[in-house]
Amino acid sequence: MMATAATSSLNWPEDVLRLNAICPYYTMFPLDFPLQQLAARPETTRVLDPFCGRGTTLYAARLTRLPSVGIDINPVAAAIAEAKLIQVTPGSVVRLARQILNSGLSGEIPEGEFWRWCFEQETLRELVTLRAALLEMNTPTAAMLRAVLLGILHGPRNKGVPSYLSNQMPRTYASKPGYAVKFWTKREMEPARVPALAAIERRVQRLLGAAPLAHGGKVYLGDSVETLNRLRQKFDLVVTSPPYYGMRTYVADQWLRSWFLGSSPEVPYGSQGQIARQPNQKAFIQALAEVWTATARRCHQGARLAIRFGSLPSARTDPEQMLLASVKESKAGWVVKEVRQAGTPAKRNRQAEQFGKAGSAIDEIDLVAELVDLPR
Template identity: 40%
Template structure:
């Protein structure tokens, strides 16, 4: 169980719940070892940006890459600096406009009250129409993504979510949600979005202290491509990351509602999108090897990687062997310094029990790897 996540000083890292994230202790532990050398840090599978947040805490420069627009929208907030007043001012400005596109299907009507749905759509359209991003818009977007769905609170005055009952780390599918709400007799609360956003901001100590780097250093792209990793303008010497679990192929579908808020369709998109190959171990190792090859292109004199790597139990694959295969398939010379069991990912990380869905714990290993 992660303990750092409960400290208020780290609340920014929880600005939006997200599944399959590694605990903050993992990057903090490794970054502290090398802090004196002032390394540039890269996470090619940055997810919600835990490595970036850890680097920010320690005053280090960091870059992140992810194929998911949801992940990068959250991660960018870990690299933003602005006042809370600016964030709320922007939210109030966007909420003054009447949205043009409000979904009328049963799911959205059961997910949000009518007034809350209109407010969510106003924030959505307002943020989508911004021509030039600001730190305030970056943070507001991540805050809203984190408030889109989550468990019902007994008191509306304490709610930090806009929605009817739903898991907070992933969005359940429309048909299942409607059935669940009907069986439980659950109705969406009438929420004032400004109140929710303010409560979420009150939990976070500050956004306006100086940091090394900016939200421009979070790249939405595929780390398998040199054209993506070439956007990193610093010579990095430290890679801290956790690739997608082998066999986990539903990242796009599980984040479909947040993807809608970012401009996607108001339905579940069952296409896989750009990600690692999951049709077999050889294909997965080869695609992951492309990422390691791109990491090895750094011009830093020394390059170290700390990788937390796992598989879903149903895949029935040896995680250590698969990691070795991926390193061998890259064009670089890597040496594994150590391999340690990270035990299993905690079942509760995806908050799956909130709507009675099952989630198996993933088997994980920690690898310390160096380029030779």
């Protein structure tokens, strides 16, 4: 199999790209970054992203007809990324949703002011029923329905037909309960009835109507190093973006989506396993080095590793030095070929722009390395 030479998402009609936007995720790089890397290595046969987030690299691989593997420790990221590899018809997803809702309302309705204000009563019952049923299912159709629901769970209230199930909220992150309740009560903003099935149907048609053929692969929920050590396949292109040093909000900001995937209905403040939670820069560099070592063990000689990395103003670090140190520290046969400022796509597409609440990230860089020697 050969990757095509398209380096820009503009090479595909807009409706073919819609599935990639199934659900926002706090930090995501633009599709053009992995597409450029795929074009730079046209002999690629299988692609890896050890910090896959919402699966942008996996979708780029699908567009270029290649299988791919993604790993992420955050269940929300893994659930969204999984949808990027699935091929199902819109009809099958809607049928499953209808079947679940017709089989009687079930599941435990969370109590408290937040829940009463966030979703209209009947909508919440439907949501809880879908949640309970999907927790027991692992078919591709169920995985797609799950990701669709994560995408419509919360977002702004629009004037016409509603796109989201919740009361007014951002789509990228879930507001904390105290803040949200104050916001809604102050404005006397009662939640509107949004029939779940109709909202699912509209979204599914839009996302899957022109989705490209899937080309295989898998998403693993877990730590990159542990997962890579268990994998058998080999890769020749790795495109990834680790969390920036000091990034702490992946888990808490996605608390409502985490609840939908089975967590308790509260904001979790831990961030277990998140690589960015290392106590200091040295430990973070070491942790990244271990990922590059484990990655090299799963790569063919001559493989290409492309990493987008940056820093948060709050952490005051030099991303280039940190990343170079981590590749050097890995002692795994990676030879750095290029380090440059991250491409300058439309500003809104830059991963840095997603860090609104933490302040804008500065200095995003792209590093490209080649696996010259295979690690022992």
